[in-house]
Amino acid sequence: MGLPKLLLCSFFFLFSILAAGNAGVHASSPHHDRRHHHHKKQRYGFRPTKLFVFGDSYADTGNIQKSVGSSWKEPYGITFPGKPAGRFSDGRVLTDYVAKFYGMKSPVAYRWIKYAGNRLRYGVNFAYGGTGVFDTLVLEPNMTTQIDFFEKLLKDLVYNKTDLDSSLFLVTVAGNDYGAYNAKGGTAQGLPAFTASLISQLAVNLKRLHGLGARRIAVAALEPLGCLPRSTVLSSFQQCNVTQNTAVNFHNLLLNQAVSKLNNESRDSAYHVLDLYTTFTTLLENKGDVSGTLKFETPLKPWCMGLSTAYSCGSVDDKGRKMYTVCNDAKSAFFWDGVHPTQAGWHAVSMALKPSLQQIC
Numbered sequence: 001m002g003l004p005k006l007l008l009c010s011f012f013f014l015f016s017i018l019a020a021g022n023a024g025v026h027a028s029s030p031h032h033d034r035r036h037h038h039h040k041k042q043r044y045g046f047r048p049t050k051l052f053v054f055g056d057s058y059a060d061t062g063n064i065q066k067s068v069g070s071s072w073k074e075p076y077g078i079t080f081p082g083k084p085a086g087r088f089s090d091g092r093v094l095t096d097y098v099a100k101f102y103g104m105k106s107p108v109a110y111r112w113i114k115y116a117g118n119r120l121r122y123g124v125n126f127a128y129g130g131t132g133v134f135d136t137l138v139l140e141p142n143m144t145t146q147i148d149f150f151e152k153l154l155k156d157l158v159y160n161k162t163d164l165d166s167s168l169f170l171v172t173v174a175g176n177d178y179g180a181y182n183a184k185g186g187t188a189q190g191l192p193a194f195t196a197s198l199i200s201q202l203a204v205n206l207k208r209l210h211g212l213g214a215r216r217i218a219v220a221a222l223e224p225l226g227c228l229p230r231s232t233v234l235s236s237f238q239q240c241n242v243t244q245n246t247a248v249n250f251h252n253l254l255l256n257q258a259v260s261k262l263n264n265e266s267r268d269s270a271y272h273v274l275d276l277y278t279t280f281t282t283l284l285e286n287k288g289d290v291s292g293t294l295k296f297e298t299p300l301k302p303w304c305m306g307l308s309t310a311y312s313c314g315s316v317d318d319k320g321r322k323m324y325t326v327c328n329d330a331k332s333a334f335f336w337d338g339v340h341p342t343q344a345g346w347h348a349v350s351m352a353l354k355p356s357l358q359q360i361c
């Protein structure tokens with residue numbers, strides 16, 4: 001079963017390259033040529049028509065309750081859609097850019113599914129900010145419960161097998177599991193065992209999605225937690241925490257092993273890892289994207305932060321005064337708050353992830 005799909009994908013790629021090559025030959029002006037070149041970059045082995053998303057705030061587009069999420073407070077959403085709308089950024093997040101890459105609208109947040117109508121044809125976003133594989137510090141649906149929601153839609157015949165065959169499943173999860181582990185007094189010694197149990201449960205979840213009909217599953221590796229502003233604030237945003245990043249590397253190692261094992265067992269190579277770790281670190285080290293289009297001068301410094309450690313981006317005191325500061329230009333910052341990238345940051349990340357997305361077939 002895996003072999004024909006592989007052949008089909010290779011064939012499609014070959015065809016794309018030939019077609020793009022021809023276009024180049026016929027191009028008459030450099031300007032014209034550049035447009036074709038741009039067009040070529042948009043080609044893919046597989047083009048999903050739907051996106052189903054699971055996980056946390058890196059993917060949430062409005063599921064988290066207003067009473068719980070800072071994403072519903074000013075200045076979140078200031079760039080897009082222009083007011084707080086549940087995204088943990090000034091604007092678009094990973095989900096939006098992955099959808100855009102495939103030429104579809106961002107899938108509706110599960111909380112608005114009743115009003116989705118035609119929008120359901122782009123899939124559904126089940127991701128909730130603050131959540132994890134296990135229960136975390138927020139009382140929002142964990143990944144297992146998010147998959148329960150998805151399963152319910154299948155039972156209700158909202159989507160059929162054909163729909164799932166042409167869908168991409170995107171998963172960003174685990175950062176909050178580590179936050180909860182630390183907050184609950186987890187020790188450094190206990191961390192490897194915790195990581196193992198986390199990956200084991202994540203593999204169960206991914207396999208369950210596959211069993212429900214998912215044929216292409218892209219799971220994000222964990223970003224360098226030690227480079228998030230909440231960690232680098234201790235060095236005035238100069239240095240990433242190496243201890244934390246070492247733990248993340250171990251997590252990603254086990255994740256890659258688990259994904260290889262799942263692919264070996266399933267024989268249809270449905271599982272893919274999106275390497276957020278290398279993507280983040282490369283952008284932070286380069287102070288921008290490789291092409292030089294997007295620049296982040298002080299890459300570890302967030303655009304928005306609390307006036308002291310007691311406050312965070314979006315905090316107000318009991319008199320309604322803003323207890324946070326913001327910088328001038330959100331486009332020049334990679335990080336938005338202590339944990340999340342800006343829209344410009346996500347834009348840069350998604351550009352860097354394009355080759356990985358193109359490999360999914």
Ligand SMILES: *[C@@H]1O[C@H](CO)[C@@H](O)[C@H](O)[C@H]1NC(C)=O
Pocket residue numbers: 133134135142143144145201
């Ligand atoms: C996820 O949440 C459900 C419902 O609260 C709970 O029963 C379940 O144990 C949780 N799963 C994990 C893996 O923590």
Ligand SMILES: *[C@@H]1O[C@H](CO)[C@@H](O)[C@H](O)[C@H]1NC(C)=O
Pocket residue numbers: 159160161162163
């Ligand atoms: C599956 O659902 C789509 C609409 O989402 C429909 O066009 C298609 O005919 C259905 N296929 C089957 C086999 O029921």
Ligand SMILES: *[C@@H]1O[C@H](CO)[C@@H](O)[C@H](O)[C@H]1NC(C)=O
Pocket residue numbers: 234241242243244
């Ligand atoms: C790095 O993170 C670890 C674990 O969270 C912490 O114990 C340590 O103090 C941090 N180191 C620095 C230099 O901030």
Ligand SMILES: *[C@@H]1O[C@H](CO)[C@@H](O)[C@H](O)[C@H]1NC(C)=O
Pocket residue numbers: 260261264265
């Ligand atoms: C793949 O699975 C087979 C048995 O199904 C096993 O012999 C082999 O070692 C596995 N390979 C990897 C890379 O896990």
